[in-house]
Structure formats: structure tokens, C-alpha cells
Amino acid sequence: MKYGSRERGRMINIAICDDEPQEIERARSLLTRYIQEHPQYEITIHSYAAPLELLSYVAENGGFDALLLDVYMAGILGTEAARELRNLGDDCEIIFLTTSRDHAIDAFEVNAAQYLVKPYTESGIFSSLDKILHRINADRRHTITLKTSEGITRIAPRNVVFTETGRNNYQIIHTTQGKKLEVRMTASELFEMLSQNKLFVRCGASINLNLKYIRQISKDAITFDTGEHLAYPYRAYQKLKAEFLRFQMFPED
Structure with a gap:
């Protein structure tokens, strides 16, 4: 595989969370080897020995890539910690490392990128x-670049x-970080900009949705x-449900 040159100023932050020191060391060693073999990426490694320590950091400082x-792990399962991260609006890519396949469904529910069973291989991690x-x-x-009520935002x-x-x-943009941005344009104009991401769909005349972050759809509200909860037009229910089911079956489409 060929790669381009490293893009300066685009640091990628990767965290490890495991309550066994030898497992942290193994994961850190593999990441270090990966960095050596992929110099186009500028990666910083962080490590946490407890999930609550990780959650506390993310709540105060924001998440990792x-x-x-x-x-x-002691105190709380990693899948539960991942669910808390999602509740905090953290959309980081998660690779679960575990000794059992029992929590694969839980991993799917929090949009995990990968689920690796220990002892995982170098090729598995690298892939x-x-x-x-x-x-x-x-x-x-x-x-995308937008002129918001607070200034120019990317x-x-x-x-x-x-x-x-x-x-x-005004259109109100709700972000994964919990911020709300106001832009002076129509919902259609905003959708045209957002729809470079194929997971966006229209809902009625005034709502644009990212299917990735929908947890539940009822006939009168989206969670x-x-x-956050959002009321929406009942007439849009059938179409929205079909779009959401399609996404659940084919998330990469």
C-alpha cells in the first residue's frame, strides 16, 4: 500500500485503556511499531489503567481519535465505558480487545470499528x-466552511x-461535542453541503439527520x-424508518 507524505498539524491521538499493565505495554509496543512502519501518520499514544480515569479525562478535555x-476491567465493563463515551458525544473509533466473544453485540451497538479477541495478532491490530x-x-x-453567528467555522x-x-x-447545527451552531441558510442548502457524507438524510422540510448517531426512532421523536431528543413530522416516519434500517444492515454503504 502506498501512502502520501505526512500532513503536519494533523495529529492523531490514540488511547489505550486496560487494567492490566502488561496488556497496556503490549498494545503500546504494537502501536509504536505501527508508527515506525507508517511515518506518514503523526500519532500520539495515551494510556489509562482504569475506564473511569479515561471517562473523567474525556469529560473534561474531549476525546481521542x-x-x-x-x-x-474492574469497576465497569469496557462496553459500558464505550456507551458512556457515546453519551458524552465522543465518536472516536473504538477497537475492543477482549478474551471473549460474548460482548460482540454490545460492541456493535456503540459503533465499534473492530472487536479483537486476545491474544490478538500484530496483523489484526495493523489491519x-x-x-x-x-x-x-x-x-x-x-x-465544510460555514459562516455562523459566532464567525467562520470549519x-x-x-x-x-x-x-x-x-x-x-436560521439552521441550528447540533454537534457531537454538544455545541450548537447557527447558520443563515435554508435546510436544503445546508443538506447539500452535509450530504458529502452519505449518512445524512432529510426528514421533512426542516431537519437533516446523521443516521450514525440515531439511537432510537419512535413515531413522534428521535433519540x-x-x-438529545427531537420531535419530527409523523408523515416522515415510514421513510425515516426505512433509511435507518438500511443503515443498520449496510452501515458502510
Whole structure:
């Protein structure tokens, strides 16, 4: 596989969370070897010996680009920690590392990138990293520039949960970081910009949705991974349900 030159100023932060020191050391060693073999990526490694320590850091400072996360840890399962991360609006790429296949469904529910059973191989880790780092770099290239009420902002569509029409026909953009941005344009104009990400769909005349962050759809409201709830037109239910089911079956389409 050929790669381009490293893009300066585009640091990729990868965290390891495992309550066994030898497992942290093994994961760190493999990551270090991966970095040596892939100099086009500028990667920083962080490590945590407890999931609550990781969650506390993310809540205060924001998340990481990717996370190598053990499942069986004292205090809280890695899958539960991942669910808390999603509730915080963190959309990092998660690779679960575990001794059992029992939590694969839980991993799917939090949109994990990979689920590796210990003892995992170097090729397994490297293949997973290739996939997610390619996706991260592609997402970073796909940013849009918007004139918001606070000034000029660049944002990646992948970091938008949904948009809705607000006061004076401003569009309110809800992000994975919990921020709300106001832009003066129509919902259709905003959708045209966001739809470079194929996971965006229209819902009625005034709502744009990122299917990736929808947790549940009822006939009168949508619940997102961020914990937000949104009422929407009942007439849009059947079409939205079909789009969401298609995404669940073919998430990479």
C-alpha cells in the first residue's frame, strides 16, 4: 500500500485503556511499531489503567481519535465505558480487545470499528489501524466552511448529529461535542453541503439527520447517542424508518 507524505498539524491521538499493565505495554509496543512502519501518520499514544480515569479525562478535555479498549476491567465493563463515551458525544473509533466473544453485540451497538479477541495478532491490530486511520484522514479532508453567528467555522459533517430550523429561519447545527451552531441558510442548502457524507438524510422540510448517531426512532421523536431528543413530522416516519434500517444492515454503504 502506498501512502502520501505526512500532513503536519494533523495529529492523531490514540488511547489505550486496560487494567492490566502488561496488556497496556503490549498494545503500546504494537502501536509504536505501527508508527515506525507508517511515518506518514503523526500519532500520539495515551494510556489509562482504569475506564473511569479515561471517562473523567474525556469529560473534561474531549476525546481521542481512536481507542484500544479492553472489555473486562474492574469497576465497569469496557462496553459500558464505550456507551458512556457515546453519551458524552465522543465518536472516536473504538477497537475492543477482549478474551471473549460474548460482548460482540454490545460492541456493535456503540459503533465499534473492530472487536479483537486476545491474544490478538500484530496483523489484526495493523489491519484495524489501517482501516480506521484511512477513515479518519478521509473525514478530515471532508470539512465544510460555514459562516455562523459566532464567525467562520470549519466542521466535518461526521461531527454533526442533526440540524433543525430555528428562529428567523436560521439552521441550528447540533454537534457531537454538544455545541450548537447557527447558520443563515435554508435546510436544503445546508443538506447539500452535509450530504458529502452519505449518512445524512432529510426528514421533512426542516431537519437533516446523521443516521450514525440515531439511537432510537419512535413515531413522534428521535433519540440520539448524545442523549438529545427531537420531535419530527409523523408523515416522515415510514421513510425515516426505512433509511435507518438500511443503515443498520449496510452501515458502510
